[in-house]
Amino acid sequence: MEQTEKNIFQEGQVVLINKPLNWTSFDVVAKVRNTTRAKTGHAGTLDPLATGLLICCTGKMTKKINEYQAQEKEYTGTFTLGATTPTFDLESEPTDFKPVPELDQAALQEIANRFTGEQQQLPPIHSAIKQNGKPIYELARKGVEVKVEPRKVFIKEFEITAVALPVVSFRVVCSTGTYIRSLANDFGAAVGCGGYMSSLVRTRIGEFRLSDAYDMQDFITKMKG
Numbered sequence: 001m002e003q004t005e006k007n008i009f010q011e012g013q014v015v016l017i018n019k020p021l022n023w024t025s026f027d028v029v030a031k032v033r034n035t036t037r038a039k040t041g042h043a044g045t046l047d048p049l050a051t052g053l054l055i056c057c058t059g060k061m062t063k064k065i066n067e068y069q070a071q072e073k074e075y076t077g078t079f080t081l082g083a084t085t086p087t088f089d090l091e092s093e094p095t096d097f098k099p100v101p102e103l104d105q106a107a108l109q110e111i112a113n114r115f116t117g118e119q120q121q122l123p124p125i126h127s128a129i130k131q132n133g134k135p136i137y138e139l140a141r142k143g144v145e146v147k148v149e150p151r152k153v154f155i156k157e158f159e160i161t162a163v164a165l166p167v168v169s170f171r172v173v174c175s176t177g178t179y180i181r182s183l184a185n186d187f188g189a190a191v192g193c194g195g196y197m198s199s200l201v202r203t204r205i206g207e208f209r210l211s212d213a214y215d216m217q218d219f220i221t222k223m224k225g
Contacts, residue, residue, distance in 0.1 A: 009036035012059030014068075016213035019046050019054040019202075023216075031216065032056045035223045043068035044176070044205060049089055050077075052202030053210040071206030072156065074173045077199045079184045081166040084194040088124045088181035098193040105163045111190050112158040112170070120150040121182050153178040167198065 009015075013036075017028050025045045033040040041062045043055040052075070055068050083094035103111075154175040162169035168187075172180060181197045188195020203210045214222070 009038040009058045012057070012061035013038075014061055014064070014208075015056040015058065015219065016208055016210075017054045017056055017219060018210060018213040018215050019051055020216050021051050022048050024048050025054055028054050028216065029056060031220070032058070035220055041065050044073070046202060047089065047091075047181075047200070049091060050200040050202065052200070053205055053208060053213055054202075055205055055208055068205060068208070070176050072173060072204075073176060073178070073202060074171070074204035075180055076161070076169070076171045076201050076203055077180065077197060079168045079170060079187060079195045080198040081168060081188055081191055081195045082193050083196065084185065084188065085196045088179075088185040089197040089200075094196060096194055100166045100193050101191065102165070103163075103191065105160055108163060108168060108191070109160045111187065112160050114190060115183065115187065116155050116158050118152060118154050121153045121179060121186070122150050123148050123179050124181050124185075151177055155183070158183075168195075 015032055015036075017032065019025065019028050025042050029040050029042050036058055038058040039062060040056055040058050043057060043065045046052065046054055055065075057065050057068070080094075082100040083097045085092045085094050155172065155178065156175075157171065157173040159171045160168060161171050172178075172183065174180075180200055184195050184197035201210070
């Protein structure tokens with residue numbers, strides 16, 4: 001990386017990264033920081049099993065993190081019906097298997113429509129929300145009782161885009177603070193057979209789009225020149 005480019009990142013830049021599968025958001029921030037040698041933060045965590053848009057801010061642009069984090073999000077992905085998991089996704093094993101009703105896309109869309117608008121959503125106990133200064137997922141993994149309160153969220157759009165039971169593909173546009181894992185669990189309960197999030201891609205944050213993001217390796221290669 002040339003000195004002038006290095007200085008640009010130390011001064012402040014917004015870097016859009018397509019977070020790789022199984023990477024934590026902190027992994028991405030650490031890689032961007034090590035590559036640019038600049039102070040770096042991100043505007044909104046993605047779980048390790050999710051991929052997609054992660055906004056990284058360097059230098060003075062870290063002051064914009066809260067502003068970017070508050071913006072509307074768009075996701076695509078899949079729910080798998082007929083079972084539940086403790087984490088509401090595939091970080092834990094599916095249990096409580098039940099037959100999946102033979103519902104078509106129109107019927108599933110009608111159920112999805114119940115979740116649009118302002119909602120009271122219960123976050124997963126396996127999440128980064130803090131209780132007594134510690135992320136509750138750490139407490140939950142140790143078997144410590146965790147209490148979470150419902151949170152007000154806004155789901156602007158919830159579209160069922162394809163159905164190949166037990167897998168349902170979706171697109172969601174929602175407010176910050178919305179847990180798509182919780183939506184998967186709630187949607188499965190509404191269908192009557194349970195469900196969990198089996199894949200997730202964040203495609204947009206405000207006006208920032210995944211189509212404009214670097215793959216991690218491409219960004220590293222660019223910086224190395």
